[in-house]
Amino acid sequence: xxxxNRAYVLELDAADALAQFRNEFxxxxxxxxxxxxxxxxxxxxxxxxxxxxxxxxxATDLIKSWNxxxxxxxxxxxxxxxxxxxxxxxxxxxxxxxxxxxxxxxxAAALALRPDRNVIVMEGSNFPTDNYTAQGLIALLGNxxxxxxxxxDEILPAIDDQVAVVALTDVHYKTGRVHDMAEIxxxxxxxxxxxxxxxxxxxxxxxxxxNRCQADFAVGCTYKYLNxxxxxxxFIFAARRHHGTATQPLTGxxxxxxxxxxxxxxxxxxxxxxxxSGTPPVVSLAxxxxxxxxxxxxxxxxxxxxxxxxxxxxxxxxxxxxxxxDFKLAxxxxxxxxxxxxxxxxxxxxxxxxxxxxxxxxxxxxxxDILRFGFAPLYLRYVDVWDAAQILREVMETExxxxxxxxxxxxxx
Amino acid sequence: xxxxNRAYVLELDAADALAQFRNEFxxxxxxxxxxxxxxxxxxxxxxxxxxxxxxxxxATDLIKSWNxxxxxxxxxxxxxxxxxxxxxxxxxxxxxxxxxxxxxxxxAAALALRPDRNVIVMEGSNFPTDNYTAQGLIALLGNxxxxxxxxxDEILPAIDDQVAVVALTDVHYKTGRVHDMAEIxxxxxxxxxxxxxxxxxxxxxxxxxxNRCQADFAVGCTYKYLNxxxxxxxFIFAARRHHGTATQPLTGxxxxxxxxxxxxxxxxxxxxxxxxSGTPPVVSLAxxxxxxxxxxxxxxxxxxxxxxxxxxxxxxxxxxxxxxxDFKLAxxxxxxxxxxxxxxxxxxxxxxxxxxxxxxxxxxxxxxDILRFGFAPLYLRYVDVWDAAQILREVMETExxxxxxxxxxxxxx
Numbered sequence: 001x002x003x004x005n006r007a008y009v010l011e012l013d014a015a016d017a018l019a020q021f022r023n024e025f026x027x028x029x030x031x032x033x034x035x036x037x038x039x040x041x042x043x044x045x046x047x048x049x050x051x052x053x054x055x056x057x058x059a060t061d062l063i064k065s066w067n068x069x070x071x072x073x074x075x076x077x078x079x080x081x082x083x084x085x086x087x088x089x090x091x092x093x094x095x096x097x098x099x100x101x102x103x104x105x106x107x108a109a110a111l112a113l114r115p116d117r118n119v120i121v122m123e124g125s126n127f128p129t130d131n132y133t134a135q136g137l138i139a140l141l142g143n144x145x146x147x148x149x150x151x152x153d154e155i156l157p158a159i160d161d162q163v164a165v166v167a168l169t170d171v172h173y174k175t176g177r178v179h180d181m182a183e184i185x186x187x188x189x190x191x192x193x194x195x196x197x198x199x200x201x202x203x204x205x206x207x208x209x210x211n212r213c214q215a216d217f218a219v220g221c222t223y224k225y226l227n228x229x230x231x232x233x234x235f236i237f238a239a240r241r242h243h244g245t246a247t248q249p250l251t252g253x254x255x256x257x258x259x260x261x262x263x264x265x266x267x268x269x270x271x272x273x274x275x276x277s278g279t280p281p282v283v284s285l286a287x288x289x290x291x292x293x294x295x296x297x298x299x300x301x302x303x304x305x306x307x308x309x310x311x312x313x314x315x316x317x318x319x320x321x322x323x324x325x326d327f328k329l330a331x332x333x334x335x336x337x338x339x340x341x342x343x344x345x346x347x348x349x350x351x352x353x354x355x356x357x358x359x360x361x362x363x364x365x366x367x368x369d370i371l372r373f374g375f376a377p378l379y380l381r382y383v384d385v386w387d388a389a390q391i392l393r394e395v396m397e398t399e400x401x402x403x404x405x406x407x408x409x410x411x412x413x
Numbered sequence: 414x415x416x417x418n419r420a421y422v423l424e425l426d427a428a429d430a431l432a433q434f435r436n437e438f439x440x441x442x443x444x445x446x447x448x449x450x451x452x453x454x455x456x457x458x459x460x461x462x463x464x465x466x467x468x469x470x471x472a473t474d475l476i477k478s479w480n481x482x483x484x485x486x487x488x489x490x491x492x493x494x495x496x497x498x499x500x501x502x503x504x505x506x507x508x509x510x511x512x513x514x515x516x517x518x519x520x521a522a523a524l525a526l527r528p529d530r531n532v533i534v535m536e537g538s539n540f541p542t543d544n545y546t547a548q549g550l551i552a553l554l555g556n557x558x559x560x561x562x563x564x565x566d567e568i569l570p571a572i573d574d575q576v577a578v579v580a581l582t583d584v585h586y587k588t589g590r591v592h593d594m595a596e597i598x599x600x601x602x603x604x605x606x607x608x609x610x611x612x613x614x615x616x617x618x619x620x621x622x623x624n625r626c627q628a629d630f631a632v633g634c635t636y637k638y639l640n641x642x643x644x645x646x647x648f649i650f651a652a653r654r655h656h657g658t659a660t661q662p663l664t665g666x667x668x669x670x671x672x673x674x675x676x677x678x679x680x681x682x683x684x685x686x687x688x689x690s691g692t693p694p695v696v697s698l699a700x701x702x703x704x705x706x707x708x709x710x711x712x713x714x715x716x717x718x719x720x721x722x723x724x725x726x727x728x729x730x731x732x733x734x735x736x737x738x739d740f741k742l743a744x745x746x747x748x749x750x751x752x753x754x755x756x757x758x759x760x761x762x763x764x765x766x767x768x769x770x771x772x773x774x775x776x777x778x779x780x781x782d783i784l785r786f787g788f789a790p791l792y793l794r795y796v797d798v799w800d801a802a803q804i805l806r807e808v809m810e811t812e813x814x815x816x817x818x819x820x821x822x823x824x825x826x
Binding site: 026027028031033035038039041042046047050051053054055057058059060061062063064065066071097098099100101104108124125127128129131132133135136137139140141142149221223229230231232233234247249250251252253255256260261262263264265266277278279280281282283284285287357362364366367 | 439440441444446448451452454455459460463464466467468470471472473474475476477478479484510511512513514517521537538540541542544545546548549550552553554555562634636642643644645646647660661662663664665666668669673674675676677678679690691692693694695696697698700770775777779780
């Protein structure tokens, strides 16, 4: 490895094939944003879409916009673009509702396909809203199923012939550790189980190949590495072989075989549209296309390579420049086993992150002791990573994090 | 009744206490918009909210906006405003998800409170997505329940002691006919059943008093008379007496008792927040506040009075000016039994509506033969109703609707 200095990282930026994408984002001054793993930055084009959707469509064409602006097919149009990023066919994925709602649909559809089995395998330590969704579904179904919680290496052996569904997030939200989707899916299928993959932390930043893995169902958000905007609608994938046999239970008119016949009784749409429920939030959906379409035209191999190099650089810089401050790497050091985030443990993680944010480096903190730093290759530069590490060193050297204002808890709910 | 002429209706506009609200809307030129019962018009302030949400919040404060712009509490903040319009307490209603998703939550919560009963009473002819939602839930629960479909006058006698839930839309989407919410709710309670009211066609345009009626649950959209924007998130109401005992099954982190503790297992929030599921679509939600807050500060008695007078005027004008063209009133003539729309039957309803739209009068058509005209008192003038009736007469007199271009079916899905 060459000597790590600012000149070197500026050379990396000069040679960066993705560098021009940064110009397409509206980024704040004097901020290094390492939290794209939570909320992606804003593509400039998002504002133009919002203006057009409101002023030219809603205000001007009013109800006619469902046809003239084709609001009706936003779920499918965005779905095709997300599909291209996760190894799905164009008719296997739609953008709609929230991730948890879509997970409910996928889990219910999958359980119905395995009526004689009663176990869902999940990784309990991952982002817990997935657990909550499964627990709500299980209670609704009369507690005939149960979750078998298993952590990383325990997952493969936990998949036996009682298992109906393996429902996992492929990248761990705290550590960034990656599951082997192909291996786990193969094991699930070998045991007669189905898979539901939550791609929240991988879609748009890592190669995902659902169909090569023969995944059954998948869901994910569009507001992290797809830069769709705060709370932008999520996506749901159902492999074509399940179309027509797997039926999700949140049955609404957008998923009806003939929505405008206004028939009294539900008839499921034959294709991926059955995964739709009610009228989608058009403004959020339309705005999300800015980030999704930008990501869909970026070369994924370059995204993944830069993502890994940004993460490696940060790990090396923290090792080299902050070695004496007791940060413990919580993410895999090998980039092949890591998503696009790097996490460190520190006993004073909370005030350290608060101080870093005060100094303009935005990461986040997850109790009890994890500092998370996300690396979004479309708008982050190598020099940002260099500068972030220097600011981290400064916060530690000056003990800025000990100031009282960084030790009061922020109320978030 | 005074002589109906244009001078008379202009006098009505001059005396209209709500007239100034029209200035707060961004309305297209040369269009008379009688479809606010499907998608409300755009408040000018919506564009400013969109700009601020994107440029000042998402782009500038990024993830911090969840706190600094209080995105976290948008469901509650908007909920308090909708609550004031439907007779709910501030802590009994949140804005989140789509109407059908919220109906699923309310129905599931209600059925769980009546485990020994198996009938849901619904009006099958009303907007069918509510039927679809109930049918999806019933299938998921193993077909232990059934829907007892009943039309208007059949509803009270259909409520017996097998009934778990009466789930009705208070205003019929085709005819505008209004149910007596107090009477039906009282009958339901007398028989031990619970009620779920769908307020899509009443919220914001009619006085609704959920708590005076002792309603149990309610849902509704915000994109019709609340002018929240296309597909803007819906609301859900749960009477305070059910908080803590009624649990909806789409359990996500926003409905957890402690969302940021990231506990492995679900614990329901004790209050109305339990009705929340996942991360909401912030841009659509934020934009919706423009229309919701405007409606919340308009005097409801004046809204209802003008709504009724606009509808009466249109009925009288069609009677008087289009008497020979075979329109048959499909709505109650008595405004007290009518929501804020007027519907007519006509054998050539489809091309007539297409021609009207071509002439700049936007209503809509529902198969097989219904022309719907919605009256949104905050932006419609009496003179608009006058002019719409004259244009209808012109379309009929000239037989413009017979032109081939109005007889081809528009593809909407």
